[in-house]
Amino acid sequence: MPYTAEINRSSPTAFIFVIDQSGSMADAMPGSDPPKKKCDAVADSVNNLLRNLSLRCARPDGVRDYFYVGVIGYGATVGSAYGGSLAGQELVPLSALANSPAKVEERTKKIDDGAGGLIDQKVKFPVWFEPKANGGTPMCQALGLARKWIETWVNLHPSSFPPTVIHITDGESTDSADPTEANRMVGEMMAGLTSITSEDGATLLFNVHVSSKANVKPIAFPSDDSNLPDEYSKMLFAGASPLTDTMHRVANDEHGLGLAPGAKAFTLNGDLTIVVQALDIGTRASNLR
Template sequence: MYTAEISRTSPSAFLFVIDQSGSMDERMETEQTKAQFVADVLNKTLYQLVIRCTRADGVRNYFDVGVIAYGDSVRSGFAAPLGGKILHSLSDIEANPLRIEERVKRVPDGAGGLVNQPTKFPVWFDPTSLGGTPMTAAMRTAAEAIAEWCDAHPSSYPPTIIHVTDGASTDGDPSAIADALKQMSTSDGECLLFNLHISTTGGQPVVFPASDSGLDEYGRLLFRMSSAFPDHLVQVARDKGYDSVSGESRFFGYKAGYEVIVDFFDIGTRASNLR
């Protein structure tokens, strides 16, 4: 399983499900709010997917990509012209950022120091933090989009859903719809659902555990909602220093700070067998 070649004629899909509830306005160690930091990481991830799939002839549509945002409502995380549906080809994503911002990054100066270098940063997804946490409705919206995608791509590498939240669901238990989502499949395997809980409280995060021991009730819920670690991503995680990861681990993080958030997105979007 999870061995299908990813190509323009047989793409895979990434769907990001992002909590934008009112509590996402809390500030992280980076001084950004949780909403701002997650939006930056997501926009950078989208840009890296575009770069990874760009060849001399342009952006190749190895992936369909979507964002679902939930807070005061459940909606596409993209604005017009991308806002009308959930999943879009990568070339459509590349062609329709909200804006291009000028950012500054620190780069080596060749003499052992660092200098500021201006860089272009495309933005597709804006941070907001408003309302409750309708996680169940968001998962249902994801399931509808993924079911349609799997029907249209029956032999493709299955979709990956990356869900980021900072709090408990306010519209009931999302686990049943999450289980249904994980059971959706192509001939190459079941859909992958990765859950990341983020926190500003500090302390030791729980990242990629093999059991739910030591977790509180909400942590155990998200653990059960999460897919087991696909074999081909185990080494990717170990290369980033998560030495205890195995096929028994769940792709799940709890009470994560900013470093884990970056790693979670990076590892979760590494699909093998790109042609």
């Protein structure tokens, strides 16, 4: 059965973020409160996922290397988007990542005060990946680089849980002047990525569409494209992997998402925390907050 390989230190898996850093990512994120640029919202989201991965693998003697993580940014340039001492590195073991954020900010989050209200709590927020918005959208080139990293990883870890790629973009590839041709090229690149398989299954591709359109309702893991607002959303939906059985179960049982059979790894302006929570690395208390 695919996607059942145990994830542990001797059989880790890979996580690759592929992030759109084109000029249009400086636009406002629709519906954000307080108002945020899309690139800021995406950077927060990626840093938060990396923080969550580190937390899930934290043990008293350090962070367990269940995951190797890479971040590819694409815009004016294409390449590793880590900052600080990890700058330029490709797939980094999670312990090294946790030990080397570019900086640790102090942020405020709202927490339950136990009496029906919310209070501010100061939290440390590690930053590995800084927001950037500059240049065109060389999506194919970025997906090509991800493919290279994945091929190398799978050759070294043939029986591991297959790599997961989380691709976050606001839209149109500039790989071709003709939008139809650009879409076809991107579709081909995505099919190429998901054709790389370990013995446990095909590479998982999550496409996260950060739409600039006003009044777009967030959509998480749909099973068809009928409610998607444009051709770009539909193209990203088509290229996304089907959710694994475990991810589907966690989404429905633990998050009450009520996903239909055939749900795909696509979100429109959606939250991705579930992707990290749905990876099986052992018992997770249902009352863990």
